[in-house]
Amino acid sequence: KNQVEQSPQSLIILEGKNCTLQCNYTVSPFSNLRWYKQDTGRGPVSLTIMTFSENTKSNGRYTATLDADTKQSSLHITASQLSDSASYICVVNDRGSTLGRLYFGRGTQLTVWP
Amino acid sequence: EADIYQTPRYLVIGTGKKITLECSQTMGHDKMYWYQQDPGMELHLIHYSYGVNSTEKGDLSSESTVSRIRTEHFPLTLESARPSHTSQYLCASSSLVASGGGSSYNEQFFGPGTRLTVL
Numbered sequence: 001k002n003q004v005e006q007s008p009q010s011l012i013i014l015e016g017k018n019c020t021l022q023c024n025y026t027v028s029p030f031s032n033l034r035w036y037k038q039d040t041g042r043g044p045v046s047l048t049i050m051t052f053s054e055n056t057k058s059n060g061r062y063t064a065t066l067d068a069d070t071k072q073s074s075l076h077i078t079a080s081q082l083s084d085s086a087s088y089i090c091v092v093n094d095r096g097s098t099l100g101r102l103y104f105g106r107g108t109q110l111t112v113w114p
Numbered sequence: 115e116a117d118i119y120q121t122p123r124y125l126v127i128g129t130g131k132k133i134t135l136e137c138s139q140t141m142g143h144d145k146m147y148w149y150q151q152d153p154g155m156e157l158h159l160i161h162y163s164y165g166v167n168s169t170e171k172g173d174l175s176s177e178s179t180v181s182r183i184r185t186e187h188f189p190l191t192l193e194s195a196r197p198s199h200t201s202q203y204l205c206a207s208s209s210l211v212a213s214g215g216g217s218s219y220n221e222q223f224f225g226p227g228t229r230l231t232v233l
Contacts, residue, residue, distance in 0.1 A: 004156075032219050043118075043204050043224030044157075051219070089157075093219060101173075102222070104156040 002027040004092050004105040012111045017080055021108045023073040023090030031095040035064050035075045038087045038107065047075070047088075080112045117141050120205050120225040127195055128233050135190045135228045137205030145220065146188040149204040150174060151227075157204065163188055195232045203228045 004025045013019050025033070032051045036044035048057045048064040050073070056065050061078045077084055087107035093100045118139040127133060139146065144165045149157040149172075159172030163182040177199070178192050188207075192199055204227045208220040 009154075041227065041229065043206070043227050045224070046221065049219065049221070100220075102159070104158075106154060106156045109154075 002092075002094065002103050004090055004103045006088075006090050006105040006108050008108060009106070010109040010111070012113060013080055015080060015082060015112050015114050019077050019080060019110065021075045021077075021088050021090075021110070023075070023105060025071050025073070025090070025092045025103070027071075027092040027094050027103050029095040030068060030071075031093040031100050033064075033066055033073050034091040034093070035062070035073075036089040036091060038089055040086070044089055077110075080110075082112050082114060085110060085112045118205065118207055118223050118225040120203075120228050122228060123226060124229045124231075126231045126233065129194075129196055131195050131232075133192050133195055133230070135203055135205075135230070137188045137190070137225055138186050139188075139207040139223070139225075140186060141207060141209065141223070142185065143207035143209050143223075144185065145208045146182070147206040147208070147222070148172070148178075148180060148188070148190050149206065150176065151202045151204055153202075161190065195230075197232045200230060200232050203230060 007022045034049045035047045038044040050066045063076045066073045087109050089107040090105040092103045121136045146163045148161040151157045158174035160176040161180040163169045169180050205225040206222045208222045211221045212218045
């Protein structure tokens, strides 16, 4: 069964600290993995997209890694800010059809305290 | 921020009412989607469209219906709302993006969502 599991479910950190969010997946065949940021009451916004051949990608203070062999990804946030408080969703795209299908994780709810 | 809009943002209605959730995008995307999301849960695809006059049901069974008469517009309708329909509804559209190595993927852009509460 194709699944995307994220951990931790929730995380509280102090402003300025770093954190790492985890994503494990069983989706096959694999096409790409995406990390989205979803603010409360808003739609998800794309942070990074990585294909099979990419093992790291950065977007400002966000750095995503991908290990396609172990089917694991992580999202590292550096020097956290209050505005980083949001849900971070891992999404895996399979290669089953022209578009493929997106498999969504339940997200990690990050809270940054001052 | 992507040019995709949803109205209303919040809706509270009584059981049995007919409602239409609006979604429009100005990016000229052929592909559009509707997702349902409950608090703390993953997004579930309920409808999608590959272009005008094309609509398909998604992975999660839904009593809602959709139409695609114009490229930019993808409304979702509930004929008779029930408390079980209470949820957040997210609309998205996508474009094909070329990535390195000759492959491509569909980049999805999400609207702000409609929070529906049925009493």
